[in-house]
Amino acid sequence: MGSGTSTQHHFAFQNAENAFRAATLIQRWYRRYAARLEMRRHCTWRIFQSIEYAGQQDQVKLHDFFSYLVDHFTPSSNHERDFLNRMFTEERFPQDAEMEKLSDYESIEVPDSYTGPHLSFPLLPDHATALVEAFRLKQQLHARYVLNLLHETRKHLVQLPNINRVSTCYSEEVTVCGDLHGQLDDLIFIFYKNGLPSPERAYVFNGDFVDRGKDSVEILMVLFAFMLVYPKEFHLNRGNHEDHMVNLRYGFTKEVMRKYKTHGKKILKILQDVFCWLPLATLVDEKVLILHGGVSDMTDLELLAKLDRHKIVSTLRRKTRENEKPATTQKKATPPSCAGRPTPWFLPQSRSLPASPLRLGSCGAPRAGRSSSIPCSGPADAEELARRVRRSGDLEMDRCRQQAGFLGSRAQGELLLVTPEADSDADEPPEPTQEEWKQVVDILWSDPMAQEGCKANTVRGGGCYFGPNVTEQLLQKYNLQFLIRSHECKPEGYEFCHSRKVLTIFSASNYYEVGSNRGAYVKLGPALTPYIVQYQANKATHMLTMRQRISRVEESALRSLREKLFAHSSHLLGEFKKHDADKTGFISLSDWAEAVESVVRLGLPWRMLRPQLVSSSMDNTLEYKSWLEDLAKGQLSHENIQSSLLETLYRNRSNLETIFRIIDSDHSGFISLDEFRQTWKLFSSHMNIDITDDCICDLARSIDFNKDGHIDINEFLEAFRLVEQSCTEGDTSDCPQATNTKGSGCSKPGTP
Amino acid sequence: MADDKEREGTEIAVAEYHKKIKEAFEVFDHEANNTVDVREIGTIVRSLGCCPSEGQLHDLLAEVEEEEPTGYIRFEKFLPVMTKVLLERRYRPSPEDTLLRAFEVLDPSKRGFLTKEELIKYMTEEGEPFSQEEMEEMLSAAIDPESNSIHYKDYIAMMVVDDS
Numbered sequence: 001m002g003s004g005t006s007t008q009h010h011f012a013f014q015n016a017e018n019a020f021r022a023a024t025l026i027q028r029w030y031r032r033y034a035a036r037l038e039m040r041r042h043c044t045w046r047i048f049q050s051i052e053y054a055g056q057q058d059q060v061k062l063h064d065f066f067s068y069l070v071d072h073f074t075p076s077s078n079h080e081r082d083f084l085n086r087m088f089t090e091e092r093f094p095q096d097a098e099m100e101k102l103s104d105y106e107s108i109e110v111p112d113s114y115t116g117p118h119l120s121f122p123l124l125p126d127h128a129t130a131l132v133e134a135f136r137l138k139q140q141l142h143a144r145y146v147l148n149l150l151h152e153t154r155k156h157l158v159q160l161p162n163i164n165r166v167s168t169c170y171s172e173e174v175t176v177c178g179d180l181h182g183q184l185d186d187l188i189f190i191f192y193k194n195g196l197p198s199p200e201r202a203y204v205f206n207g208d209f210v211d212r213g214k215d216s217v218e219i220l221m222v223l224f225a226f227m228l229v230y231p232k233e234f235h236l237n238r239g240n241h242e243d244h245m246v247n248l249r250y251g252f253t254k255e256v257m258r259k260y261k262t263h264g265k266k267i268l269k270i271l272q273d274v275f276c277w278l279p280l281a282t283l284v285d286e287k288v289l290i291l292h293g294g295v296s297d298m299t300d301l302e303l304l305a306k307l308d309r310h311k312i313v314s315t316l317r318r319k320t321r322e323n324e325k326p327a328t329t330q331k332k333a334t335p336p337s338c339a340g341r342p343t344p345w346f347l348p349q350s351r352s353l354p355a356s357p358l359r360l361g362s363c364g365a366p367r368a369g370r371s372s373s374i375p376c377s378g379p380a381d382a383e384e385l386a387r388r389v390r391r392s393g394d395l396e397m398d399r400c401r402q403q404a405g406f407l408g409s410r411a412q413g414e415l416l417l418v419t420p421e422a423d424s425d426a427d428e429p430p431e432p433t434q435e436e437w438k439q440v441v442d443i444l445w446s447d448p449m450a451q452e453g454c455k456a457n458t459v460r461g462g463g464c465y466f467g468p469n470v471t472e473q474l475l476q477k478y479n480l481q482f483l484i485r486s487h488e489c490k491p492e493g494y495e496f497c498h499s500r501k502v503l504t505i506f507s508a509s510n511y512y513e514v515g516s517n518r519g520a521y522v523k524l525g526p527a528l529t530p531y532i533v534q535y536q537a538n539k540a541t542h543m544l545t546m547r548q549r550i551s552r553v554e555e556s557a558l559r560s561l562r563e564k565l566f567a568h569s570s571h572l573l574g575e576f577k578k579h580d581a582d583k584t585g586f587i588s589l590s591d592w593a594e595a596v597e598s599v600v601r602l603g604l605p606w607r608m609l610r611p612q613l614v615s616s617s618m619d620n621t622l623e624y625k626s627w628l629e630d631l632a633k634g635q636l637s638h639e640n641i642q643s644s645l646l647e648t649l650y651r652n653r654s655n656l657e658t659i660f661r662i663i664d665s666d667h668s669g670f671i672s673l674d675e676f677r678q679t680w681k682l683f684s685s686h687m688n689i690d691i692t693d694d695c696i697c698d699l700a701r702s703i704d705f706n707k708d709g710h711i712d713i714n715e716f717l718e719a720f721r722l723v724e725q726s727c728t729e730g731d732t733s734d735c736p737q738a739t740n741t742k743g744s745g746c747s748k749p750g751t752p
Numbered sequence: 753m754a755d756d757k758e759r760e761g762t763e764i765a766v767a768e769y770h771k772k773i774k775e776a777f778e779v780f781d782h783e784a785n786n787t788v789d790v791r792e793i794g795t796i797v798r799s800l801g802c803c804p805s806e807g808q809l810h811d812l813l814a815e816v817e818e819e820e821p822t823g824y825i826r827f828e829k830f831l832p833v834m835t836k837v838l839l840e841r842r843y844r845p846s847p848e849d850t851l852l853r854a855f856e857v858l859d860p861s862k863r864g865f866l867t868k869e870e871l872i873k874y875m876t877e878e879g880e881p882f883s884q885e886e887m888e889e890m891l892s893a894a895i896d897p898e899s900n901s902i903h904y905k906d907y908i909a910m911m912v913v914d915d916s
Contacts, residue, residue: 018857019857019858019874019878020878020879021854021857021879022853022854022855022857022858022874022878022879023854023858023874023875023878023879023880024805024878024879024880025846025850025851025854025879026851026854026855026858026874026875026879027805027806027875027879027880027881027882028803028804028805028806028846028880029803029845029846029851030882030886030890031794031798031806031886032798032802032803032845033911034886034889035794035795035797035798035799036798036799038795038799039776039779039795039796039799042779042780043779046779449783450782450783450784450785451783451784451785590767590768590771593771605775605776605778605779606775607771607772607775608775608776608779608799
């Protein structure tokens with residue numbers, strides 16, 4: 001107490017102190033809250049990435065499967081043999097003459113009722129601009145114009161070098177954009193915000209224009225149109241998704257066939273070629289190297305500049321010259337099962353055959369080969385049999401391909417096998433060497449890492465991880481300032497690493513989910529200082545608070561994660577039981593985390609995620625059986641089918657879809673019941689899945705809704721709630737997402 | 753006997769804490785070399801359930817930093833310190849009603865809300881002031897756009913739900 005003023009003082013001081021303490025408490029508490037949000041955001045990101053990369057690994061595994069097929073599967077009947085052979089016979093890869101025929105768009109009529117954009121060639125800037133506007137209004141370009149444009153594009157691309165050069169002397173600024181992945185909104189936004197391409201405004205698009213998003217076709221049309229209109233200023237680099245094999249899995253093939261039912265196949269065929277002709281890299285002022293993935297410690301720009309890039313049809317698999325010499329082992333970055341394996345036609349390869357001499361052989365006498373040979377079916381037309389007998393091993397593969405009409409290299413003076421289906425020889429370039437192929441794979445698939453060195457990129461299954469020393473070495477060797485690459489989604493749309501010598505630029509905003517990340521592009525002026533612009537092409541996200549944004553994205557990630565967990569239910573149960581020796585039905589949460597990781601192997605922080613995945617647990621234990629049942633309840637729709645079968649199908653569904661598309665060689669969307677059964681049998685024998693024939697038959701029949709002996713791929717997948725709404729609503733990509741069964745919309749399969 | 757049990761209990765707790773700490777740490781270990789950027793330590797510590805003030809965090813950092821600060825914190829140094837923090841139950845968050853009372857201190861006339869200006873003033877001038885970014889983020893979630901004020905009871909309730 002004391003005199004008035006000192007009391008006032010005292011209270012004032014008290015109040016101030018109280019306010020201070022109150023504020024501190026609130027701030028402390030808020031910061032903790034924000035930190036937890038941040039952690040959730042990071043975890044969500046990790047979930048998406050690990051699932052995405054696991055999917056890419058799957059693709060490599062899929063190719064292993066096909067190789068395995070070729071090597072080891074012994075058809076047990078004519079039927080199966082025929083089926084396998086059908087898989088091996090395919091139309092020839094189109095030659096130049098045929099390419100002309102394929103792009104014969106002139107015969108395609110554009111009906112009067114067509115209200116979309118019209119193109120005439122040579123293209124003018126206004127046409128390209130009009131195209132953007134038309135697509136913005138959701139119009140679709142007629143197949144005739146698509147083919148015409150692709151034809152012209154191809155003509156143009158053929159003249160370009162592997163490494164394009166841009167100079168800031170001519171264009172005052174160069175804008176570099178990264179992955180777009182079919183997200184047209186982002187492209188439109190970039191042009192809106194940065195301005196349309198012009199002689200003063202050069203653009204470089206760094207690959208991955210297609211797949212996943214729903215407007216890959218439109219993006220290509222716009223990019224190609226501007227490239228034709230401003231050939232000196234508008235540049236495209238090839239990405240790992242500019243590849244017909246990758247497209248089979250990641251949605252582009254599906255999109256084309258859906259939008260162009262009549263001419264889709266033609267379009268895809270030409271695109272296959274156009275993709276191979278895309279340049280590999282762009283150099284700005286001889287100082288800034290722009291390429292899609294990255295580099296390796298073996299990257300040789302001179303070699304890259306010289307090689308025939310057209311020979312690299314797909315970077316997923318390279319046919320090897322096993323018969324000539326052992327594949328020279330480049331120690332890094334060769335996909336695990338690549339070396340020394342024969343490659344069936346449906347796997348990507350160059351057009352020509354290896355240089356080995358081929359023998360037709362007589363009517364199918366079983367040949368002692370590496371694996372068991374096929375029992376001869378008996379008397380049949382020799383030629384017919386010659387065409388149908390399958391022998392395992394390298395020679396057989398070559399022969400099949402020869403039958404299918406792939407041509408040998410006359411330049412090397414080989415024996416050319418003439419069969420009824422073979423055509424006259426065109427100028428066939430030899431296939432790429434192992435070295436050349438690896439060089440291209442490296443620049444399209446590699447990712448930077450923080451540690452020094454260079455090691456195989458096992459996550460992606462191709463290319464390598466390259467460290468700061470590798471970057472430095474390359475920059476010095478070629479007198480460059482820095483590297484711009486894409487290939488990896490970044491939360492802010494861009495990221496510097498290696499002491500700012502490597503810039504990752506990613507232009508597909510909201511890539512995983514609305515609110516997941518920003519997109520960005522980078523501008524370079526004559527000083528070559530990177531100037532980054534970020535955006536998020538979705539107005540909705542701006543309205544959400546960070547908390548809401550994170551929640552949305554998180555929920556999406558968790559959905560995917562729960563799906564994945566469900567797909568491994570049997571394994572999980574097995575693992576849980578191991579931790580429950582006393583058979584109490586309970587395990588500790590710690591054991592739960594360990595078990596889950598050992599099964600799904602995603603490297604995720606399970607203890608952090610546990611509250612979101614395990615809703616009921618008492619005093620740190622979990623009744624695992626009911627947890628699994630709860631998981632299943634969230635996923636199952638089809639009580640008729642055994643749940644293990646469902647689970648297996650579920651786990652393999654993206655693989656299945658890819659396989660179906662490969663089998664469905666005319667892209668009709670239908671496969672016969674028989675083909676379906678055969679496919680499943682092959683697949684399950686490889687995967688060691690124990691499912692009876694009857695079960696498969698029942699399954700097949702139950703899915704054939706109209707009982708006409710055909711299964712629509714979509715129907716099949718729909719029956720198991722595997723099809724994303726994208727098929728009918730034109731929405732998202734091929735990322736795994738649980739969907740709602742449109743129960744009323746689709747007919748339920750009849751009881752088997 | 754009781755001692756043994758207690759020790760065993762602690763050992764199990766420690767083992768579990770180790771795993772939790774490792775998980776949280778790894779989320780930010782972008783280079784997979786058992787280090788994280790020093791600026792992420794606050795997030796890691798808080799996500800493990802602690803609620804330190806900035807000052808307390810600063811002290812903690814001093815314990816885990818290298819003699820010559822590199823900008824990175826190594827896991828080997830972080831783990832024992834953080835384990836101790838968890839075992840000792842340091843930096844526990846205040847219960848909900850303490851938080852409510854803190855708001856009420858700033859709202860002596862007990863209106864039930866703070867105006868946007870008042871909130872900004874307190875958060876950026878008092879205590880351990882917010883950065884501009886922190887302030888904006890808190891405002892975006894807390895402020896009722898119509899009245900331009902924060903009804904702190906509702907705000908606390910909303911945040912608490914999210915937190916659990």
